[in-house]
Amino acid sequence: MVELRDFTPSDGRLLVAWIDGPVELWTWSGHNFSWPFDEGQLAQYVAESATPLRQSWMAVDPADDRVVGHLSLRIDAANASGRLGRVLVAPEARGKGYGAAMLTQALDAGFGELGLEQIELGVWDDNANAIRLYEGLGFACDRVLRDVAEFAGKPWSAMQMILPRRVWVADAASA
Ligand SMILES: CC(C)(COP(=O)(O)OP(=O)(O)OC[C@H]1O[C@@H](n2cnc3c(N)ncnc32)[C@H](O)[C@@H]1OP(=O)(O)O)[C@@H](O)C(=O)NCCC(=O)NCCS
Numbered sequence: 001m002v003e004l005r006d007f008t009p010s011d012g013r014l015l016v017a018w019i020d021g022p023v024e025l026w027t028w029s030g031h032n033f034s035w036p037f038d039e040g041q042l043a044q045y046v047a048e049s050a051t052p053l054r055q056s057w058m059a060v061d062p063a064d065d066r067v068v069g070h071l072s073l074r075i076d077a078a079n080a081s082g083r084l085g086r087v088l089v090a091p092e093a094r095g096k097g098y099g100a101a102m103l104t105q106a107l108d109a110g111f112g113e114l115g116l117e118q119i120e121l122g123v124w125d126d127n128a129n130a131i132r133l134y135e136g137l138g139f140a141c142d143r144v145l146r147d148v149a150e151f152a153g154k155p156w157s158a159m160q161m162i163l164p165r166r167v168w169v170a171d172a173a174s175a
Contacts, residue, residue, distance in 0.1 A: 001101040002068065004109070007056035009046050012039040014058070015070055018090050026151050027127060028088055030158075045072075045086075052077065055109070056086065059102035061093075068093040069102045073110055073119070080117040082110045087121075087130065099133050107137065107168060117165045125157045138171050139163045 015037075019025045022035035033041050049056035052075065059069035072086040084106065089099045110116045123130050125144055139161040147155035 001061070002059040002098055002105060003062050004057040004059055004102065004105045007046065007049050007058055007070065007072070009042075011058050011067070011070070012042040012046065014067055014090075015042065015088065018070075018088055020091070023152055026156075027124060029086060030122075030149070055106075055114075057102070057106065059089075059098060059105070061098070066093075068098045071102055071106055073106055073114075075114060075116070080115060082114065082116045082119045084110075084119055084121040087133075094129075100136060103133070103137055107163070111165050111168050118162060119168075120160060120162045122158045122160055125159045131159065131161075134161050137163065138167045140167075 016039055019028060019037050025033055025035050025037050032045075045056070048054050049072065054072060054074050056072035057070070058067050059071070060066065061068050067090070069089040070086060071084065071088070074083045074085065076082065084103070087099065087103065089102075107119060110119050120142070121134065121139065123134065125131075140163075142160045142162045145158045145160065148158050149156045
């Protein structure tokens with residue numbers, strides 16, 4: 001349903017177009033970028049994405065070659081662990097299974113060719129759509145960091161979720 005290809009500098013305009021305000025930007029990336037969002041802020045992220053420390057992808061629907069999403073995996077090779085982030089589906093493509101499909105591809109890459117033993121992520125605890133997506137793939141809440149940030153006049157709590165390789169492999173075997 002989707003194929004992943006490497007994130008390139010020319011994809012930055014798509015990310016900028018998919019983020020329609022400061023709260024959406026915060027929800028997607030926390031402190032990493034600031035509003036107004038522009039392609040200039042992505043330079044360091046693009047550069048890091050071309051190193052062994054990070055893999056970042058665009059998700060493409062092969063049926064019509066439409067680019068439908070973006071995600072990234074930060075790699076800690078020494079500890080065989082990864083941290084998934086920057087998960088974003090194009091607004092008009094949401095609710096159609098693209099999020100689950102592109103995450104499945106990234107997790108396959110992480111636990112497969114990259115040989116990771118564990119993949120974790122952080123999500124604001126009020127982002128019910130994203131949490132449901134992650135839980136559906138086998139991620140479980142490890143802990144909640146209460147009121148770790150203040151933004152848009154309110155405190156934000158971050159849920160830390162973990163997916164061990166053995167859970168991913170067991171789920172794949174029973175599918
Ligand atoms: C979160 C996000 C990536 C989900 O992508 P998506 O393509 O819409 O998700 P999918 O269609 O693959 O749905 C996967 C699961 O999440 C649930 N879900 C996704 N969007 C939902 C919505 N708007 N309402 C209810 N459930 C939703 C689906 O029901 C599905 O669960 P199910 O299989 O049990 O039915 C997308 O909404 C998005 O880009 N949000 C803005 C950025 C963001 O919040 N990123 C996460 C940062 S941690």
